[in-house]
Structure formats: structure tokens, C-alpha cells
Amino acid sequence: MRFVRPAAALLLVASAPLALTGCGLFGERGPVKVAAIGTLNPSASPLAGELSSANAALLDATSQGLVSYDGEGQIDTGLADRWTVTTDGRSYIFRLREAKWTNGRKVTAEDVAAILRSYLAPASRHVLKNDFPEIETIKAMTDTVIEIRLAVPQPAILELLAQPSMAIVNKGMGWGPMRARRIGRAVLLSPVPDPLAEDPEAAEAAANDPAASIELVGTSPAGALARFKNGYADGVVGGRFSTLPYFAASNIGRSRLIVDPVPGLFGLSFVRAEGFLATDANRDALVRAVRRERLIEAFGLAEWQPQVTLRPSLYTRDGGPAPLMPAWADYDEASRIAQAKRAVDAWRSAGRDIEPLRIAVPDTPGGRILFAYVSADFKAIGVPSLRVPMASTADLRLIDEVAPNDDALWALRRLSCRRDTLCNREAQEVIDQATANIDAGQRRVQVNEAEAVLGRYTPFIPLATPLRWSVASQRLTGFRANGRAQHPLNHLIAIPN
Secondary structure, rough: OOOOHHHHHHHHOOOOOOOOOOOOOOOOOEEEEEEOOOOOOOOOHHHHHOOOOHHHHHHHEEOOEEEEEOOOOOOEOOOEEEEEEEOOOOOEEEEEOOOOOOOOOEOOOOHHHHHHEEEEEEOOOOOHHHHEEEEEEEEEEEOOOOEEOOOHHHHOOHHHHOOHHOOOOEEOOEOEEEEEEEEOOEEEEEEEOOOOOOHHHHHHHHHHHHOEEEEEEEEEEEHHHHHOOOOOOOOOEEEEEEHHHHHHHHHHHHHHHEEOOOOEEEEEEOOOOOOOHHOOOHHHHHHHOOOHHHHHHOOOOOOOOOOOOOOOHHHHOOOOOOOOOOOEEEEEEEEHEEEEEEEEHHHOOOOOOOEEEEEEEOOHHHHHHHHHHHHHHHHHHHOOOOEEOOOOOOOEEEEEOOOOOOOOOHHHOOOOOOOOOOOOOOHHOOOOOOOHHHHHHHHHHHHHHHHHHHHHHHEEEEEOOOOOEEEEEEOOOOOOOOOOOOOOHHHHHOOOO
């Protein structure tokens, strides 16, 4: 299967060349070697904001949350080895396993409660801080039992708690299930010995078995793929749309590519409503103008799909509210473009200019391809634009996020009244009402109502589903595509039945 159309390939000439093929250099009994795209920092903390792919993999291995994900993307045990939910759905009670911090001190429920409260504190920069509005209290009930009390039931809270960013880190110290040791630019991970083992020396020896170890390195996209190509890595994790062209240039076999079918948000958020962007009609014109199929085809990956709704459609499988289709969805491409151009012409006919729209996308091959296609579509209706770095002042900024759970409100919260979004008070009031509503039927109605208000207000240009990809050798028998894009390092090799 091809990956990049010729027009898009012209944008990749500056990409770093990847090394040529080589033989595997490491025996099957040696450590599993994983190259993660991004910076690796052994002292990374969820309190510092968004984690790189490398740091997320490291924290998930050394400091799992109360619960975790397994290799299939399903909820698994973590620091808590079991939990119960009260019949009203408002209280989650977790019993902690026997565990020690890296300094040898016992992990207590009060430690864990304090860490979780710090993640959700008002001054925290934690990426999921705003996704836990239902939580009333987090408290230790005993030395080994912790309770999370909710204002209203939230069945999807375990999915949030299993995210790598909810890792239980105590001032840089983890508890497991693996421990880390720095070796040059890489980190060597080995299992934490069983603290309840009858023979501690035997448990330590088993944990130090090289075959049970993982060597993790953080590097560039080209560097990660070159390591895999030359046998220096058994797998690559952390791929996104922005780095997919590197895979296309690597000549690694298509059978080694794993694409996760993840729901979420991938598109351009309107950051300000001034000038041409001040009216709902003008923002809607830009939404209609984008030719999504053409954009996605430029990347040549069949698994990547266009998306036109504000919310992903995953919720319908559990009887949740289906996302609302936009009013223009039934029109063909030519009609949508004509409608968009009429709005632009009406603005200009009143003697008003349109300043170039500053569009913030990653400065990567994928980001440049994305901008080229979106910019061309805007230009076709008479709207100029220019590409700016993600951290720069912008009029539109890319959002590329996987839904952290199955809450139908997640996408609406994310697109309403955040630092990088517009704010419609009517929509936000309905979102707040739905959040606090304990009646599931009424909540579904309010979700649809809030989505309809946001749809008319037009705070976002949905483009596609998020794209998450990895590369895995045959050695990684536990590596599976899943709807959470979670590939915990301690599950990379499947345990035989």
C-alpha cells in the first residue's frame, strides 16, 4: 500500500533519510528494546502538563495509576488490585496492593489520595484536570483503602484513572510494576520484585532476568524508525499524523505498522472570534470549505477516516447519544464550496478585508501537508492563511486528542470555554447541567442540546479521527491495535496460556 501521494511527497524532501535495512542485533533472550517518539525524562511528572510519548510510556511502567490498561486496551489492575462500586454508582472504593516507593517506604492510601488531589487542584497543569468534574472527595479510609466519591455517577471514570497521566508518582518516586535505571540515553526497566515473596533473593534474581527487561529510549521519529530498521529496536511507539510521512519514507514493511482505531478530536479550533471570524456564518464557511477526503487521501492510509461531527461516534455502541450531523453534511463538495464562497463574497462586498488567518500546526512533515491542503481550500473561497508554530499566537490551532474515556460530554467540554477555544455561555450552561444530572435520559437530551448550540456557534473545524500508530516486530506478541492507543510496556510480550 502506498502512503503518500506525489503531491504530498514533494513536501518531504527535507525529511531526514533513514538508515538502510540491517539484521537483528539482539537475541530473543535480551531486553525488549522500544524506541518512543519524543523526549525521555526520568523525572517527568504529570503535574507539568502534557507528557511526551516516551514519558507517558515510562510513567505507565514505573508508576501505574490505581487501575491500568492491558495490551487490548481493557481496564486492568494497577496499584489497586481490586475495587468495588456502590449501588448508587457514586462511590469507588479501591484496595491497594502491597507496594513500596523507590526509597523503600510503604505506599499508603493517604499518599495516593494526596497525589490524586494534587492532580486535580486548581493550580495544577494536569492535562485531565478538567475531565473529573463529578469528583466530590478523594480520601483514605484505611492505610490500604481509598475512596473516590462522586457527585453524580460516572461509569467511565475507570478509563480516566487508567490513563498514563494518572500515574501515582510521589515526588519523583514510583512504585511499579517496573523500576527504572538510567543507562546512557536510555532507561532500563525491570520488574519490581514481589514484596510478599517468601524468598526475597530469588524474587530479586527473577526480576533481574534480562529477558524480563525493557530498554526504552526517547528519540526523533526518523531516529526511532532507523533503530527499528537496523535491529536496534523491537518496536516504535508514539506515532501521530504529524510523523506518519517518516514511516512512508522508511521502507519498513506495511505489515509491521499498527494503527489504533481511536475516537477523539482532530481538527482546527477557533482561538479568537474577531474580524472575519467574528460571525458564526463565516466560521461555518471555513468548516464547509475543507475537502476532508482529499486531505486524508494525501497521507495514503486507509485506516485514517474523515470526521465531520463535533463528537466522535463511539458512544452509540453503548446506547449513548449519536453525534449530530452538521447541516451541510448532505451537500456535495461543489455545493459546500459554493455556499462557503457566498459567505466570503458577502463579507468582502461590504468593504471589509480578510487578514491572513494564522493556523498553528506542528512544524513536521505531516503538519506541513495538513496546512498545505487546508490553506488551499481556504484560498479557493478567497480566505488567505499562513502557518505558524503551535506555541505562537494564532487564529486557529490544531487539536489532536484521543478521547480519554467514553463520556459523551468529553468532546463538548473540550471544545467549550477552554484556553484554546471560543466560549459560548449558552452551550457551557447546558454542559454544566448535563454534568450534574443524575438522570441518564435527561443527560442524553442535554448532551444533544449542548452539541446543537455548539454546532450553530461553530468553535471547531472537525477534520478526521485522531491518528495513532506504532511499529512492532514479531517478537512483540502482546502488541495489539486498540481503541485507547494504549500499549503498556509490561504487556508487549504475551504470556502463553
